[in-house]
Amino acid sequence: MTTLKDKLPPVSQLGPFIALAIACTIFGLTTDNFFSGANFALILQQVMVVGVIAIGQTLIILTAGIDLSCGMVMALGSIVMTKIAEDFGIPAPLAILLGIAVTAGFGLVNGLLVTRIKLPPFIVTLGTFNIAFAITQLYSGAQTVTSVPDAMLWLGNTFRIGDTPIAYGTVLMVLLYLGVWFWLRDTPSGRHVYAVGNNPEATRLVGIPTDRVLLGVYVLAGAFYGVASLLAVARTGVGDPNAGQTENLDAITAVVLGGTSLFGGRGVILGTLAGAIVVGVLRNGLTLMGVSSVYQVLITGILVIIAVTVDQLSRKGAR
16 A cells, blocks of 8 residues: 555655755845845856756766766857857857757767776766867867857846746756656656666666667767856856856756765756755855855855765665
8 A cells, every 4th residue: 555655755855955945944034135036036047057067967977977077068068159150150040059069079979988998987077178178268269259149148038927037048947957857757768877877787688778878878968068058158148268167066066965876876857956056045145144155165065075975874774
């Protein structure tokens, strides 16, 4: 007989949402404007780039990998799509597709190195981080691209619900999370991602092409970095060659706080969204309280260590 307890999700999946609720309550009680609709909309707009990068990062971490190149690949994508539109007058939709193709191409390179040569994802993506950084600086001449077509800025525009301005980019971010959540939960290919991360050898023995799954995950992650490139351009209004240098750590932080195991095979994509928002709430709330940004980084680092510790202890307890 199925009980209510059986229907409820595990506590580990609820953790990110509980942490988000606690953080919102604390800052709501200690600051004046935290609970305003405009402030929440601002938080979502601030996290939308890292939030979309974190979708790709979650998929890779679910396979027991990690991607250190994601932020710089995103920056390269933003430079490619803005600069070719500026230099060659290519229509914005085509320029956007070319930028996403470049980021997906980096995902393909990462995936091939991991699956064909069997290099560790940490080393592979550390290398492509530096390669993407160098290409970005060389191609842009280390100059910001300012002549950006209006079509690339549309996702940074807002519409109003009551008095609250909502950016179209935040809507896109939420829709992407819902789509990936459905894919991972309700499709065979999505379940294969979990299986590869949980036990790749057993997965291979039952006939699932593990290398193909891994390669697809890296390419898909690269495509998400391309979408994040567009969101970054829409939010800032420029193609910035110096962007993306810390987004890899921010994305990993969101994934870890969201409850996805760094050891692979366990996690919920919506938890990553909650993790990204937790980071945004912490930074926003501490800023409203007048706390120095140094302490914001300190607190975020402590939370990451706590989250990884809890994951490690829960894995030991499950053995």
